[in-house]
Structure formats: structure tokens, C-alpha cells
Amino acid sequence: MRIERERGVGPIITGFSQGGFKVEADAFRGVYRALLIWPDGSDEWAPPALDALNAEAVAPLLAIDPRPEFLLLGTGATMHRPPPAFVRALEAQGVGVEAMDSRAAARAWAVLRGEGRQVAGALYPL
Numbered sequence: 001m002r003i004e005r006e007r008g009v010g011p012i013i014t015g016f017s018q019g020g021f022k023v024e025a026d027a028f029r030g031v032y033r034a035l036l037i038w039p040d041g042s043d044e045w046a047p048p049a050l051d052a053l054n055a056e057a058v059a060p061l062l063a064i065d066p067r068p069e070f071l072l073l074g075t076g077a078t079m080h081r082p083p084p085a086f087v088r089a090l091e092a093q094g095v096g097v098e099a100m101d102s103r104a105a106a107r108a109w110a111v112l113r114g115e116g117r118q119v120a121g122a123l124y125p126l
Contacts, residue, residue, distance in 0.1 A: 034123060
């Protein structure tokens, strides 16, 4: 699938497939199998198994300033609930967690950043 780029909203996920997520930001283009994305950047992610997910795995996203309102958690090809301890740990830091399948998270990223929302994303591979 291809997603059209909106201007001025930071890195944009321009497409995704079994091979990964395509991201564009100014002159940068990259393909990531699993992805961390925030308003000013993106990076490859080596996530733990979903049932072992903890706050340390997304620490770079929790360190951005300003802190994200919430984390879009793309759980892969289908939606799975994240571990309750992970959700509690992020909520204790003032960051909500919105879990959905990774395709939906990629689409939601574009919409929310287009609205100027301060969000971050952690997307498991499809």
C-alpha cells in the first residue's frame, strides 16, 4: 500500500508491506522491518516478542521532548493486546497506549501528525 505524504508533519510512512515500512523525511528515505517513529525522526527497531514488551523497549520514544500524548503500538499483521504491565508503565509516565494492527497504526500516524498531534509510534513487522 502507498500512503501520500503530507507536508510539514515530520517523517511520513509512505508505504508498508511484508518487507517493512517505507519512511520519508525531507531528503531521507529508509525501509525498516520494524519501526520507531516520532515527530522529528524514525529508526529501525528490534522489538522483543509482544508478550515481553516493556517500557525499556520504547525508551527512545519516551525521551523525546515534548513527550508524546500517546504511543501508537502496531502489533503486527493482527491486533493483539499489549502486556498490561507495559500499558501501566507508559501511563505512569503520562503516555497513553493505542494498540492496533501495524497497517492501521501506519495510517493513523499520517492522520494524527497531519492534525499536529504529538504522538510516537512503535510498529511490529507485518
